[in-house]
Amino acid sequence: MTRVRKLYELQLVDTQIARLEAALAALDDGTAMRAQVEQARTAEETARAELQARQSRLRDLELELQSTVGKANKVEQDLYSGRISNPKELRAMQEDVEALGRQRQRIEDEMLGLMEEVERQLEQIRALEAARQARERELDEHLEEYTTRQRALTAELEAARRQRDALAAEVDPDFLRRYERLRSRKDGVAVTAVNGSVCNACHMTVPEAVLNAARERDEIRTCEDCGRILYVPVE
Numbered sequence: 001m002t003r004v005r006k007l008y009e010l011q012l013v014d015t016q017i018a019r020l021e022a023a024l025a026a027l028d029d030g031t032a033m034r035a036q037v038e039q040a041r042t043a044e045e046t047a048r049a050e051l052q053a054r055q056s057r058l059r060d061l062e063l064e065l066q067s068t069v070g071k072a073n074k075v076e077q078d079l080y081s082g083r084i085s086n087p088k089e090l091r092a093m094q095e096d097v098e099a100l101g102r103q104r105q106r107i108e109d110e111m112l113g114l115m116e117e118v119e120r121q122l123e124q125i126r127a128l129e130a131a132r133q134a135r136e137r138e139l140d141e142h143l144e145e146y147t148t149r150q151r152a153l154t155a156e157l158e159a160a161r162r163q164r165d166a167l168a169a170e171v172d173p174d175f176l177r178r179y180e181r182l183r184s185r186k187d188g189v190a191v192t193a194v195n196g197s198v199c200n201a202c203h204m205t206v207p208e209a210v211l212n213a214a215r216e217r218d219e220i221r222t223c224e225d226c227g228r229i230l231y232v233p234v235e
């Protein structure tokens with residue numbers, strides 16, 4: 001293998017390494033999806049907390065209702081027992097019964113409203129739960145895919161880097177220095193193949209004299225337009 005050919009092989013591996021590094025960096029680690037799962041969890045928890053507050057209010061009202069009904073029954077019993085004959089006292093008791101009746105109505109109305117809300121909320125929670133589970137499944141599947149892809153790319157990258165080290169050790173040290181300098185200035189591409197008589201990197205025609213020199217001598221020749229090292233494949 002000629003020295004320029006070795007340099008070209010090195011370029012191919014370096015290009016592959018750059019591609020693998022970009023692919024790894026572009027992998028979606030699921031951050032956005034994780035945020036969506038969090039959002040879904042929060043929405044569900046909020047709804048459950050609201051439900052609990054309403055259910056606890058319902059239990060309080062239930063006790064209040066029992067106590068109100070108990071009080072009303074007691075006053076009614078006294079009222080109709082015949083033991084009390086004072087009209088003023090009787091009127092006061094009658095008023096008590098009516099007030100307790102109105103209180104009972106208020107409690108029952110509030111309970112009815114709450115029960116409807118609880119019903120609606122239970123339905124909403126079922127929907128939120130299903131949405132949260134779907135998001136969690138999506139995230140799990142994505143992370144599985146992500147991990148598989150990341151492992152594969154990392155393995156490929158490690159292999160390419162080992163190959164790179166082995167190749168670089170075989171390249172002429174002067175060539176390697178020029179190559180590295182050029183690569184950092186030329187977007188990672190220091191060596192380019194010539195296709196026919198056209199530079200593969202900038203697509204300009206390489207003069208015949210340069211082509212011949214590159215073909216015949218194992219020396220560094222550069223493209224006059226883009227400045228990259230030319231590799232002329234042997235047919």
Ligand SMILES: [Zn+2]
Nearest residue numbers: 199202223226
């Ligand atoms: Zn060029």
